[in-house]
Amino acid sequence: MGVMYFEVSGYLDNLAKHSLMQRQHLFSHFRGEQLEEALAASMTFDIRGIDAYGLFDAQGVYLGGALQQLPEGLPLDGKIHTLDDCADSDDPTLPADSCDAVATQTRDGRWLVLLRDNGSLFAVTRIILHALFWGVSLTILPGIAGWHLLRRRPMRRIRAIQDSAQAIVAGDLTHRLPLSNRRDELDMLAAIVNAMLDRIERLMHEVKGVCDNIAHDLRTPLTRLRAQLYRMQQQAGEGSQEAAQLDLVLAEADTLMARFRGLLRISELEDRQRRSGFIELDPVQLLEELHEFYLPLAEEGELLFVLNMPETLPPLNGDRALLFEALANLLSNSIKFTPAGGTVILRGVNDGGHTRIEVHDSGPGIPEAEREAVFQRFYRAEGGQPQSGFGLGLSIVAAIVSLHGFNLEVGSSELGGAKLVLNCRQSLIANS
Amino acid sequence: MTRILTIEDDAVTAREIVAELSSHGLQVDWVDNGREGLDRAVSGNYDLITLDRMLPELDGLAIVTTLRTMGVATPILMISALSDVDERVRGLRAGGDDYLTKPFATDEMAARVEVLLRRQNSVATQATTLQVADLELDLISHEARRAEQVLTLLPTEYKLLEFLMRNSGQILSRMMIFEEVWGYHFDPGTNLIDVHIGRLRKKIDAAGNVPLIRTVRGSGYVIAEPV
Numbered sequence: 057m058g059v060m061y062f063e064v065s066g067y068l069d070n071l072a073k074h075s076l077m078q079r080q081h082l083f084s085h086f087r088g089e090q091l092e093e094a095l096a097a098s099m100t101f102d103i104r105g106i107d108a109y110g111l112f113d114a115q116g117v118y119l120g121g122a123l124q125q126l127p128e129g130l131p132l133d134g135k136i137h138t139l140d141d142c143a144d145s146d147d148p149t150l151p152a153d154s155c156d157a158v159a160t161q162t163r164d165g166r167w168l169v170l171l172r173d174n175g176s177l178f179a180v181t182r183i184i185l186h187a188l189f190w191g192v193s194l195t196i197l198p199g200i201a202g203w204h205l206l207r208r209r210p211m212r213r214i215r216a217i218q219d220s221a222q223a224i225v226a227g228d229l230t231h232r233l234p235l236s237n238r239r240d241e242l243d244m245l246a247a248i249v250n251a252m253l254d255r256i257e258r259l260m261h262e263v264k265g266v267c268d269n270i271a272h273d274l275r276t277p278l279t280r281l282r283a284q285l286y287r288m289q290q291q292a293g294e295g296s297q298e299a300a301q302l303d304l305v306l307a308e309a310d311t312l313m314a315r316f317r318g319l320l321r322i323s324e325l326e327d328r329q330r331r332s333g334f335i336e337l338d339p340v341q342l343l344e345e346l347h348e349f350y351l352p353l354a355e356e357g358e359l360l361f362v363l364n365m366p367e368t369l370p371p372l373n374g375d376r377a378l379l380f381e382a383l384a385n386l387l388s389n390s391i392k393f394t395p396a397g398g399t400v401i402l403r404g405v406n407d408g409g410h411t412r413i414e415v416h417d418s419g420p421g422i423p424e425a426e427r428e429a430v431f432q433r434f435y436r437a438e439g440g441q442p443q444s445g446f447g448l449g450l451s452i453v454a455a456i457v458s459l460h461g462f463n464l465e466v467g468s469s470e471l472g473g474a475k476l477v478l479n480c481r482q483s484l485i486a487n488s
Numbered sequence: 489m490t491r492i493l494t495i496e497d498d499a500v501t502a503r504e505i506v507a508e509l510s511s512h513g514l515q516v517d518w519v520d521n522g523r524e525g526l527d528r529a530v531s532g533n534y535d536l537i538t539l540d541r542m543l544p545e546l547d548g549l550a551i552v553t554t555l556r557t558m559g560v561a562t563p564i565l566m567i568s569a570l571s572d573v574d575e576r577v578r579g580l581r582a583g584g585d586d587y588l589t590k591p592f593a594t595d596e597m598a599a600r601v602e603v604l605l606r607r608q609n610s611v612a613t614q615a616t617t618l619q620v621a622d623l624e625l626d627l628i629s630h631e632a633r634r635a636e637q638v639l640t641l642l643p644t645e646y647k648l649l650e651f652l653m654r655n656s657g658q659i660l661s662r663m664m665i666f667e668e669v670w671g672y673h674f675d676p677g678t679n680l681i682d683v684h685i686g687r688l689r690k691k692i693d694a695a696g697n698v699p700l701i702r703t704v705r706g707s708g709y710v711i712a713e714p715v
Contacts, residue, residue: 275569276498278591283504286594289706290511306706313591314675317571321674324572348644349670352683377573381674388677 061188065181069174073136076156076172079107080136083170087163092120095168112167123169132159132167138174213242229257264327278316282309318448322433325378325455334460337376339369339411339480343404346380350387358396365404369411372480374460382456385449386415386476394419399471410481419473427466490605492516493534495525495551496567497543505538508594509601522546529555534562536605538597541568541579549582556583563604567592573673595707596661603655603664610654618653620700621713623692625653634697644669645688652701652711661708685709 079098086094095109099122110123118124126132127139136158157171216234223231232253233246289302347363354361372379383402390400398418405412422430429435431454457464461482469475492509496502497520506516517532519525522543529537529551537555541548552564563585568575571589579587586600618625624633630646632639641649647669652660662681667673685701693699698714 275590276501280498280500280504282591283501283508283594287504287507303706310593310706313593316591317589317675320571348642350680352687353680356683356686377672377674380672384674384676388680 058188061181061184064184065178068178068180072172072174073156076136076158076170079170080134080158080160083109083168084160084162091162091166091168095121106173108171108173110169110171112169114165114167116167119166121169123171126159126167126169127157127171130157130159130169132161134158134160139171210242217242217246224253229253229260264323274316278309278313282306282313285309315448318452319433322448322451322455325452325459334373334375336371336373337379339372339404339413340365340367342376342379342383343402343413346383346387347402349384350391353388354391354400357391357394359391359394360399361391362399362401363403364401366406369404369406370409372411373482374462374480378456378459382453383413383415383478385453386478389449390415390417390419390474390476393417394473398473401469401471407479407481410479413478413480415474415476416469416471417473418469418471421468421473422466430466490514490535491532492601493525493528493532493537494518495520495522495529495537495543495548496540497521498540504594505597508598512598512602514601522548522551526551526554529562530558530560535608536563536565536601538565538567538601539584541566541570549579552579552583563608565597565600565604567597576673593661593707595659596663599659599661599664599708602658603660606655606658618650618656620653620656620711621698623653623700625649632692634692634694639691641688641691644684645691648684648688649692649711652709657710657712659704659708659710665709 083091083094092111095111098107099109108122110121110126111119112126113119116126129139130137136156138154138156140154155171155173157169159167159169162168213234213236220231220233232250235243235246235250285302285306289299289306292298292302343363343365347361351361387400387402394400394417399416400418401414401416403414403416405414426435431450433448433451435450453464457478460480463479463481465477465479467475467477490513492514494502494505494509494516496505496518499520502518502520506518509516517528517534519528522545525537525539525543526546528534539548539551543551548566548568552566555562555564564583566579566584566587567590568579568587569590576587576589585604588597588600616627618627622635626632627650630641632641632646632649648665651665651668663675665681665685666676685703689699689701693701700714701709701711703709
């Protein structure tokens, strides 16, 4: 449509100029009074007043015609020019517009100015422009509306896919993306992703199987190793050098065994799909027990250990022993890393209907850059001393938290050290 | 002579079990497969059985279930490569009396055996007080006395002392103490139990008294008459 407008516009413009040129040539052949008669005659046919003329003598004095003076800005050179500001034609329905004009010298030295109002021509182009405008709005607006309506169904499907994906990312690898019957592009994509997930699940099972086999295979050698070292220690003379050396070796073997069992523990926890062992627990009792349990250790480290909670807290759904273990690990770390004279707070909060448990300490805290990484097995802080690692403790906590569908956050405490926040709101479907 | 039956398929481990238990003055018979083990357990009249859960041919859990169904009440210490808590529960529910996971320390195994044996023996006598030297524990009033002086104990401290005294003379590992007194089965780190024992010691073995609670390096704690 736009193209048509431009082409038509150009064509009509040429047509107008051509017409003017024709008139120019026509009238240039007349002389004297014949010219005036011819001009007057031509006017009778121009009802709409599109064409106008003005006759002037060689000095520009007005002699006759509708144009009573030489139009401003019109060069007297016999060429057609377009004037922006124009004398209005007689027909009021035509838009005021530009006009083409030419000032030509007659054979007897008089100046004849011929003027053509382009309004009528441009009326045509205006019609085209209107058509263009209407056409555009009648296609674009319904188009946009239609687009919005058509988006809704696919958006719903995409949202369903998003929900499934979130469940998968959260750790439930058994989930699959939903497929509809349409066999369209979304379904194709979902099918591909599902196939990938099948493969990943299989691979993870294989890896788990291999790890389990390794773990299994290591149990017996470790038992044997420890047992034989122990026997050697028992048989060594009391107070002898061998006895002292064997004490050290045995201690190392015990450490090795403890770490190994920790790794196995994490494996088992990560593996645990069933949550049927979950019961409703009273967090108040659990926190009191933890506080009592760790109080002596805190006092030994000259720390102030405070239990901070309301009289009742909303019940949790979980495994008591595992939650105790997780929180015990957190407290153990806080107590271990907080220097003497510091404070550790165990806090229970009712957060809008569900319980939130926090552990604060006034120790060195966990730098922001490491807050994700500390949950890896045997993670060691950058440039930290050998003793400064969290070992397996936090990995065990992470596995337990994940099993429960809870959320654990690491941050900074107002005490100056680390703050660990356990949000006991289940984010996955229980009893899957 | 107390007789123990050990059902264990790994020869090296079995040898160590036998050696350790023998050093405690127990007589040990070893079989390396489940079928023979079941036979012997039924007919042998043993005081205690140690049973490997993962045996070729016959599953340890099945053996326990069978023995209990047949009315054999011998205490059983299950030694298992399956350390998951659920498996522990299954083992105990099937009729096992205690559960030790591999890898294990032989001295811990021996300690658990001794505790089980003692429990078996003391079932007959319902004691109302426990005594070690001049330390007295009243099981009904939960009162502790040392040299006639009453000691104030927190509930956890009382449970701890009771466990030690019930097994006086027997070394108890930290894990055993943790399990018995607090009821949980994870490893809380050795330090924690040490600290609780330390607190108990401050009250029991206060200055002027002969220390009764002894630390056995690498193994655990024991309460005993002073040597």
